[in-house]
Amino acid sequence: MEIAYPVGLVVVAAAIIIGFTALVREKDDLQRILLVDLAEVLGLVLIALVATDLAEALILPGLVVGISELLAVSEVYIAREGLKEPTGPAFRLEVMESAPGILALILVAHGIILSGFTGGAIAAVGAVFYFMCRGHNEQFELIETVSGYAWAIWIAAFLIFMFLPQYWFFGVMMAGGAILVKVMAKMSLVGTMRRGGPDV
Amino acid sequence: MFNLPTPHIGGPELFVLEFGDIVAYFSPYTALLFAFAVLFTVLVIVSRPERQVDIAFGGDAYYTKEVDPDLLRFQRFMAIACGLATLGAMVTGDVFNFTLFASMIGITNIGIVAAYRNRHVLNAAFQYGIVAMLATVPLFGGAAIILSSTGTLSMWELFGGAVAVPLIAKAFLVLGVMGEGMAPFYIAKAEITRAQGAPFILMVHVSSLLLFLRVMEIVISM
Numbered sequence: 001m002e003i004a005y006p007v008g009l010v011v012v013a014a015a016i017i018i019g020f021t022a023l024v025r026e027k028d029d030l031q032r033i034l035l036v037d038l039a040e041v042l043g044l045v046l047i048a049l050v051a052t053d054l055a056e057a058l059i060l061p062g063l064v065v066g067i068s069e070l071l072a073v074s075e076v077y078i079a080r081e082g083l084k085e086p087t088g089p090a091f092r093l094e095v096m097e098s099a100p101g102i103l104a105l106i107l108v109a110h111g112i113i114l115s116g117f118t119g120g121a122i123a124a125v126g127a128v129f130y131f132m133c134r135g136h137n138e139q140f141e142l143i144e145t146v147s148g149y150a151w152a153i154w155i156a157a158f159l160i161f162m163f164l165p166q167y168w169f170f171g172v173m174m175a176g177g178a179i180l181v182k183v184m185a186k187m188s189l190v191g192t193m194r195r196g197g198p199d200v
Numbered sequence: 201m202f203n204l205p206t207p208h209i210g211g212p213e214l215f216v217l218e219f220g221d222i223v224a225y226f227s228p229y230t231a232l233l234f235a236f237a238v239l240f241t242v243l244v245i246v247s248r249p250e251r252q253v254d255i256a257f258g259g260d261a262y263y264t265k266e267v268d269p270d271l272l273r274f275q276r277f278m279a280i281a282c283g284l285a286t287l288g289a290m291v292t293g294d295v296f297n298f299t300l301f302a303s304m305i306g307i308t309n310i311g312i313v314a315a316y317r318n319r320h321v322l323n324a325a326f327q328y329g330i331v332a333m334l335a336t337v338p339l340f341g342g343a344a345i346i347l348s349s350t351g352t353l354s355m356w357e358l359f360g361g362a363v364a365v366p367l368i369a370k371a372f373l374v375l376g377v378m379g380e381g382m383a384p385f386y387i388a389k390a391e392i393t394r395a396q397g398a399p400f401i402l403m404v405h406v407s408s409l410l411l412f413l414r415v416m417e418i419v420i421s422m
Contacts, residue, residue, distance in 0.1 A: 005348065016337065023334070029326065036333045043340040050348045058296055058347075062340050065303045069336065072310045073329035079314065080322035 008049040016042050033073060040066045096133040104130035111184070115176040120183025127188035147185035153178035223293040223356055229417060233410050234290045240406045241283030244276065247399040271315045278311035279400040286407040290414055295346055295353045298418065299339045299376065305407045306332035306380040312404055313387060328386040335379020342372030346422075358422050365422040377415040381408040 019039040026032050044066070047058050104126040111123025157175035160167055215226040226234065249272050252265040282305055289301035310332060313325040347353050350363045358365060383404045 020334075023330075032330060036330055040333055040336055043337040043344075046337075046341040047344040047347075050344055052347075054347065054353075055344070058340075058344075061296075061300055062336070065300060065307070066333070066336060069303065069307055069310070069329065069333045072307055072314070073326065073333060076310065076314045076322055076326045076329055079317070080319060080326055 005049060005051075008045075012042055012045050012049070015045075029077065033070070033077060036073075037066070037070050040070075100130045100133040108184075111180065115180050117179055117183060119176075120180040121187065123180065124184040124187030124190075127184055128190050131188060143185050143189065147182050150178040150181035150185065154182065217291075221354065222297065223354065224291045225293050226291060230290050230414065233413055234287060237283060237286045237290060237406065237410055240403060241280060241287070244279045244283060244400060244403055249276075249399065268317075271317070275312055275315035275400045278308050278315065279403040282308035282312060282403045282407050286410050289411060293355045295355060295358065295373075295418070296343045298414075299343045299373075302339060302377055302380045302411055302415075303332070303336050305411060306335065306383075309380075309383040309404050309407065312400055313383070324386040324388075328383055331379050331382050335376045335382075337376075338372040339376025339380065342369045342376055345369040345372065355418065355421070370419045370422060374415060374419055377411055381411045384408050 016039070019035065019042060023032060023035050023039065026035055044059055044062050047055050047062055049055075107126025107129070108123045111119040111121070111126065113119070114122060153174055157171045157178065160171035160174070164171075213225045213227050214231055217224045249267060251267070253262050254265060255262045285301050285304040285308055289298055289305065292298050292301060310325055310329045313321065313328065316322065316325075343353065346358070346365055346369045349366050349369065350358060352358065352363070357363060387401060387404050
């Protein structure tokens with residue numbers, strides 16, 4: 001820690017100098033948005049260098065702020081350039097016709113084995129990929145209902161931790177499974193955004 | 201239990217609100233700033249947008265400008281959100297929360313300025329957005345350096361004489377707030393071109409002014 005922190009600070013300072021120099025030299029506005037997003041990561045790196053549990057908790061709000069500012073600036077850019085959504089399918093790739101089934105299956109299976117938040121994210125990537133490639137015509141109410149039940153199970157698991165701590169293993173399993181389903185259900189909605197149905 | 205260690209800047213604390221280890225407080229100084237922010241937030245909530253008229257040169261003719269109600273509604277929402285973020289930045293007793301509120305003010309300022317469909321104004325909003333995003337690096341960096349060098353983010357600890365906050369962290373904090381509170385310089389474009397939305401644009405100036413006053417108190421007290 002005593003060595004690593006100053007060394008990390010020096011590296012971050014060098015990276016900040018490089019990033020800001022690039023920003024000064026870059027004239028294209030779209031590229032500048034991307035460069036600014038890269039530079040923003042350095043702020044998170046500075047927090048991460050502290051390397052305590054508190055720093056871990058502080059990274060998430062920092063990340064959220066960065067993403068929301070990026071979204072706001074991108075919206076301004078779109079409005080300023082007068083960009084419109086492309087009509088019709090944006091692009092067609094052979095792999096998007098053939099791969100989704102097997103890839104989604106592998107990712108979802110691997111996610112279920114991992115379980116918990118990480119497993120949910122991995123399984124969700126599979127679901128997102130599937131929905132992006134194959135389109136979607138399922139009922140969103142179903143996904144939302146499943147997600148709601150998963151949330152209730154997650155809360156119930158916490159109640160087990162609090163009131164019946166001797167059944168902690170049961171609680172861990174419930175929480176792991178429920179957070180898996182919940183993260184996956186929420187994230188798979190992202191995959192339905194591209195094909196642009198009437199409800200998106 | 202709570203005793204603000206530097207009464208010569210903010211005065212003694214008047215009211216303390218505990219959220220776990222994050223303790224929000226009012227001193228006479230921040231209470232004044234808070235009241236100012238409340239006043240302007242209420243003004244934004246109750247006021248009606250101005251209706252503008254353009255005079256045609258060389259004659260008696262004039263034409264009224266169309267104001268899109270959707271854009272105005274968005275702008276008012278952003279102005280109210282900006283007021284709430286300012287209120288939070290005034291009362292918080294935690295350095296990291298202060299930086300979060302400061303960047304929230306930055307985001308809502310982008311929203312207020314971006315609600316125009318004027319290319320010049322959108323250009324200014326874009327440039328401000330870039331600056332506000334860059335400012336989060338020194339802002340969070342300053343908070344992180346404070347945390348790593350003192351081990352705490354609570355202003356109650358930092359304001360005491362026992363902990364020494366490095367100068368670079370203070371400089372980073374001020375630099376970050378300068379970036380987030382830069383909006384009035386960019387708003388000039390909207391005001392010169394007389395874009396609509398007169399009462400809401402006021403919030404940009406108010407939030408920037410209060411943010412600077414508050415960060416001065418924090419940096420001097422540390």
